[in-house]
Amino acid sequence: MVTANGNLNPHEDYRMLLKRIDWNDYERWIEEGRYQAYAKDMFNYAKKFCNLLFSNEFVEMPNCRRKINIQNALANLTRYLDIKFETNLHDSFLQWVGRKGLKWNLGKKPDLYALGQRVKIEDMIKRLKELPESLKLFGAFALVSGLRTLESVAAFNNHDKLCENGIMELFWDRRCKKANAIYCHPLIHERLSKSDFKMSDSKLYKAFRSRLSVQDS
């Protein structure tokens, strides 16, 4: 199908280019400047599911983690094709995703800001006081630092390395946040310096998750 300006329809364009992809070259491209595990996933998904781009089969897949991964892999692949073949597939793909109402995330995350507005600080402190000493210390640190949960775990566990004169400088490799500088309260700092307790996912889940859901109900 040829569009008004004489170009091939992007979907047809894409089918033809799929046959010309040098997958070894694509693998080198996707690995450049990306985390290895992420690049490997993106490569495998793209190679396996490239036929799903612009397809009804993809649109009809239930929204799940795998679908989001495939969609991200296809977004990367179209970006590469644009560079190699001077196409405009990446934009076409983004528009197509929008037209079909596809989501870029699972949309199940609770609105923590809204939840935060409903939880009173007094209640939070009361609950913190009920925890064993080491967990209480973590809870106080997380509360005072204002960091996100997993950020506060990383900062807490590396406090001795990162805290200098009560200031912690943290660097993240994320699209929306690159760095934080947080104030480490002297009382918390003193206790942290004496503690060798490390927070883990399982301790975090047991001690804090259930309490959050109780307050959320």
Ligand SMILES: [Zn+2]
């Ligand atoms: Zn400190």
